[in-house]
Amino acid sequence: MVKAVVIITVSDTCFKNHAKDESGPALFQLVKEQFPDAYIHTIIVPDEKELIERELKYFCESNIDLILTTGGTGLSSRDVTPEATKAVIQREVPAIPIAMTLESLKKTPMAMLSRATAGIRDRTLIINFPGSKKAVVECIEVVKPVLSHAVSLLANDLVEVRAVHDQMQSGCPHKTSRVVVSKVALRHRESPYPMLEMTEAFHMVDAVMMHWTERVEDVPIDQSMGKVAAQQILAKEPMPPFPASVKDGYACISWDGVGIRKVRSAVTAGDTPAAPLASGECARVNTGAPIPSGADCVVQVEDTKLVKATDDAETELEVEILVVPQPHQDVRPIGFDISLGAVLLEKGDVIDAAKIGILAGAGYLKVPVRFCPRVAILSTGNELQEPFEKTLRPSHIRDSNRIMLKMLLREHGYESIDCGIARDEPAELASAIARALAKCDILVCTGGVSMGERDLLKPVLANDFGATIHFGRVRMKPGKPSTFATCDYEGKTKFIFALPGNPVSAYVCSLLFVVRALRQCTRYTSEFARMRVRLARDVKLDPRPEYARAVLHFPDNAELPVATLLGNQCSSRLLSASGASVLLELPGASETCKALPSDSVVSALVTGRIDFSRPELYGM
Ligand SMILES: Nc1nc2c(c(=O)[nH]1)N[C@H]1C(S)=C(S)[C@@H](COP(=O)(O)OP(=O)(O)OC[C@H]3O[C@@H](n4cnc5c(N)ncnc54)[C@H](O)[C@@H]3O)O[C@H]1N2
Ligand code: MOO
Ligand SMILES: [Mg+2]
Numbered sequence: 001m002v003k004a005v006v007i008i009t010v011s012d013t014c015f016k017n018h019a020k021d022e023s024g025p026a027l028f029q030l031v032k033e034q035f036p037d038a039y040i041h042t043i044i045v046p047d048e049k050e051l052i053e054r055e056l057k058y059f060c061e062s063n064i065d066l067i068l069t070t071g072g073t074g075l076s077s078r079d080v081t082p083e084a085t086k087a088v089i090q091r092e093v094p095a096i097p098i099a100m101t102l103e104s105l106k107k108t109p110m111a112m113l114s115r116a117t118a119g120i121r122d123r124t125l126i127i128n129f130p131g132s133k134k135a136v137v138e139c140i141e142v143v144k145p146v147l148s149h150a151v152s153l154l155a156n157d158l159v160e161v162r163a164v165h166d167q168m169q170s171g172c173p174h175k176t177s178r179v180v181v182s183k184v185a186l187r188h189r190e191s192p193y194p195m196l197e198m199t200e201a202f203h204m205v206d207a208v209m210m211h212w213t214e215r216v217e218d219v220p221i222d223q224s225m226g227k228v229a230a231q232q233i234l235a236k237e238p239m240p241p242f243p244a245s246v247k248d249g250y251a252c253i254s255w256d257g258v259g260i261r262k263v264r265s266a267v268t269a270g271d272t273p274a275a276p277l278a279s280g281e282c283a284r285v286n287t288g289a290p291i292p293s294g295a296d297c298v299v300q301v302e303d304t305k306l307v308k309a310t311d312d313a314e315t316e317l318e319v320e321i322l323v324v325p326q327p328h329q330d331v332r333p334i335g336f337d338i339s340l341g342a343v344l345l346e347k348g349d350v351i352d353a354a355k356i357g358i359l360a361g362a363g364y365l366k367v368p369v370r371f372c373p374r375v376a377i378l379s380t381g382n383e384l385q386e387p388f389e390k391t392l393r394p395s396h397i398r399d400s401n402r403i404m405l406k407m408l409l410r411e412h413g414y415e416s417i418d419c420g421i422a423r424d425e426p427a428e429l430a431s432a433i434a435r436a437l438a439k440c441d442i443l444v445c446t447g448g449v450s451m452g453e454r455d456l457l458k459p460v461l462a463n464d465f466g467a468t469i470h471f472g473r474v475r476m477k478p479g480k481p482s483t484f485a486t487c488d489y490e491g492k493t494k495f496i497f498a499l500p501g502n503p504v505s506a507y508v509c510s511l512l513f514v515v516r517a518l519r520q521c522t523r524y525t526s527e528f529a530r531m532r533v534r535l536a537r538d539v540k541l542d543p544r545p546e547y548a549r550a551v552l553h554f555p556d557n558a559e560l561p562v563a564t565l566l567g568n569q570c571s572s573r574l575l576s577a578s579g580a581s582v583l584l585e586l587p588g589a590s591e592t593c594k595a596l597p598s599d600s601v602v603s604a605l606v607t608g609r610i611d612f613s614r615p616e617l618y619g620m
Contacts, residue, residue, distance in 0.1 A: 002035045002066055002151045004183075006059045007042045008052070010072035010081045011131060015046040022133040023070040030140045031068070034147070038065075039183045047072050051394070052084035058382070060088065060124040061425040062181050065151045067124055068140075071131035073116040081128050082117045089119030089126060096127055096146075100139040104130075107138065123154040177426030178463040184453040191451060191481075193458075193472030198512075198545060201474045205484055205517055208470055209495060212441075212521050215371035221359050224351045226413050227369035228523045233345040235362050238335030242290040246330040250282040250304060250319060251295035254327045260307055263316045267292060284316065291331055298330035299323065338362065348524045370522045373495070375514070376440035377405050378419040378432055380447040380457065381501060386421070400574060401446040401506045405514075408507060411608075412515045414522075416444070424454040430464040433496075437465075437489040444514050447501030449481040457498045461485050467496065475588070477544040478505035478571035482513065502571035508547045508583065511607045528605040533563040533582065537598045541589035549580035552610060563604060581608045 009024035024042050031040055041064075045051050052072070059067050072081030086092075096118035104111030114135075116128035127143060129136045196204065216230040245251065252261060261282035265274045268285075273292035277283060282299075283292045291298070299321050307318035338344070344358050345351070351367065359367055384399040385392060392398065399421055409416050417439050422432030429448070436443050448457040449472070461467035467487035474482045482505075483498035495517070499509040511528075520526035533552060550563040563584055566576045582604035586596070596602065 001155075002038050002148055004039045004062075004064045005031050005035065005041070005066045005068065006064050007031065007040065008055060008059075008067065008069045009042070009044040010047055010052055010069055011044065012046045012078060014044050014071070018044055023129070023131055023136045026133045026136050027068055027070055027129065027140065030137065034144060047078040047080055049080040049084045049087070052081060053087050054393075056084065056088045056121070056126060060121040060126075061423070061428065063426075064124050065155070066147065067126045068129060069126070070129045070136050073114050073128050073130050075113055075115070079115070082115045085117050085119065085126055085128055089117075089121050092117065092119040093125070093150075094118070096143055100129075100142045103142045104135060104138055111135075120154065125150050125154060177430040177460060179426035179430075179456060179459045181426065181453065181456070187453055188451065191473055193469070193483075195473045195475050195480075196471045197475050201471055201476075201482070201484070201513070202516070204470050205513060206520060206526075208484070208486055209517055209520065212371070212373065212495075215521070216368050217371045218366045218368050221356050221365060221367055224356060224359075224367045224369055225353070227351050227367075227372065229345040229347055229349045229351060230368040230370050231347050232343060233359070233362075233364065233367065235338045235340055235342045235344055237362060238340045239338035239361055240288075240332055240336060241334060243334055244332045244336075245285040245287055245289050245291060245298045246332055247298050247300040248286050249284075249298050249300040249302075249330070250321070251277065251285045251291045251298050252282045252321060252325055253277060253279055253295060254297040254325045254329065256280060256321075258321050258324055260318055260320050262318055265292065282319065282321075296327050296331070297325045299325050300330065350523075370524075372414065372522045373441035373518065374439065375409060375414060375416040375442045375444060375518070376419045376436040377402055377409075377416050378436050378443065378445040379421045380424060380429060380432075380445055381421070382424045382454065384421045384447075400503050401501065404503065404574070405444060405446070405506060405510050408510055409515065409518070412511075412518070414515070414518050419443075424448055424456055426456055426460055426464070429456055429460045433460065433465065434489075437487075437494045441492075441494060442514070442517070443494060443496045444499065444510065445496070446499045446506040449483045449498050449500055451481075455481075458483060458485075461487065461496060461498065465489065475544050476509075476512075477542045477546040478502060478569075479509040479512070479547075480505075480544065482509045484513065500571070503574040504549075504569075504571040504577055507574065507577045508549075511583065511605075512547065515607075528607055530585075530603050530605055531582070532560055532601050533584070533604045534558075534560045535584075535596060535598050535600045535602060536562050536564040538595055539565065539586060539600075540595045541586060541593065543589050545588045546586040547583040547605075548586055549577045550582050550584050550604065551579060552581050552604075560601065563602070579608070581606065581610045583607050 007024055007027045009021045014021035021044055028040060028042055045055055069081050072079045097116045101111050114130045118127040129139050256279055264281040264283050266284040267273045267289045269288040273290050277292050277294035303323040305320040307320050309316050344362055379399045379402045383396050385396050387398045406416050419436040422429050448455045458469055458472055465487040467485040469485045472483045473480055479500055481500050485496040487494055497514050499506045516526045548569055549566045552561040552563055554561050566580055569576050585603045
């Protein structure tokens, strides 16, 4: 059955003036008569090969059964429709243009000058028609009898392909999707997702991720930097494990006082002392060397005098102690630095360089830390190009979200896996998500969560992955369509934060949901530090509670820092997050309060750095 048809008029003239298009509307009428229940979409494009190709591919990937083009099949240099078609089809159907040409030749020899082609891409049949209305009417009559059957054949093929794919690993790169792009006129006019308050959304994430926050992993100490200790660690050895000299000098018996000592032995660091000292004897020792038994103090070399040595001066035989030694002087007793059983790490401690040194010194090679989930980042959107691409195609933008989120997570101490860009096509989204889920515990994707007909994230998650959408809207600005879902993938629970595509929304929601969740998993507290600040200027309130990006100033003698918003807070304007130290928690507007005057005190979440290297920003 033919369910969806696209008619593309290819003509520079009609593109400039849609009113001039006669063959497109004629085709529309004829298709409508034959398939009254089909969804029919028409567009006009100029005679540009790349553009035609792009549109053909786009509609082939959108579950369209039949694409009919009209125009651009002649001999002029601008006529490129057959070339564009040949570039996208995988198999030609040569008999269709032959049949059309044979019929047209009965009317006019001009039919010889049409280069129309026909072919198949995936499950879509594409047929070129000439540009004139008369030719279109004649040609459609020729193909009419086979259209329905051809489309059914292609659709049946797909059923088979789907069955094979369903049996295959869901990580298959060619995953098909159960989501059919619905007719745009039938889309929701109201979001079906209830709007959660922020606190409800946080509670939901906490509750759903709770069992993860208890997970612990043992990591080698050199990979534990910045992680949080998951249990108390006690010293299993004292440090030092022997009484050690603090100075380079002579280990003595303090009771002997000042006077001449026989130098009995020499002990450098790492040596084992030979014999115990007797009264009147000393042992030469170095810093860190063990004190021989019998000795109870060390006299530094500066407080002694050489009395007698061997002729070759290789060995000291006698020294004089010049300063009265005190018992225990310059000796670190066993366990002086760390006693046996002392606490090396408390549960919840953030591991730093010194702690790693302590663990190494105490013989710990691994340390139990809070488990850090693997995070993957995926951008979605037909309009997205890679930042490194030289030229920007028409109506395209560069993907800024992916790298921004990667770096934002890194700023907060978390690494992530880059999963590229997926187009807004159900099958492509499904395979990109499947590939990402295979590599991660938490998937962060951006785009495609709002109300547009190409916003397919939620249906793809629900239908293709059986995901539970815990929330799909939150009363917040920016970030209203923020979505949180979980699904089982390859027997494991995966957490999905599907964030809005607007870059600022992605930035703020990543902080408030993703970084927060990661902190909850990896630390014992998820909260950002909160501080009270004064508004530098009046602020108009949005109906939704707003997270405004701001910098702080610290005026002399002011009791609170002063916050200045980083310009226009529109959710597409990433400059408003550039250099932000805090997110101001502005309340939603009420009947009685629609704005906050300057000097009002509001709370601010410290989500960024305070850059003191730019004093002009901070009023210093
Ligand atoms: N009828 C309604 N429309 C919209 C609503 C609504 O409630 N009703 N919500 C608006 C809000 S709020 C937001 S936020 C956006 C969220 O949009 P989506 O998540 O569906 O994202 P997209 O439509 O894919 O893109 C939105 C915007 O962001 C740009 N974008 C997307 N990805 C990237 C990227 N990786 N790098 C840079 N820029 C990106 C994209 O081009 C769009 O301009 O929906 C509103 N609409
Ligand atoms: O909620 Mo949207 O993120 O304002 O732009
Ligand atoms: Mg959208």
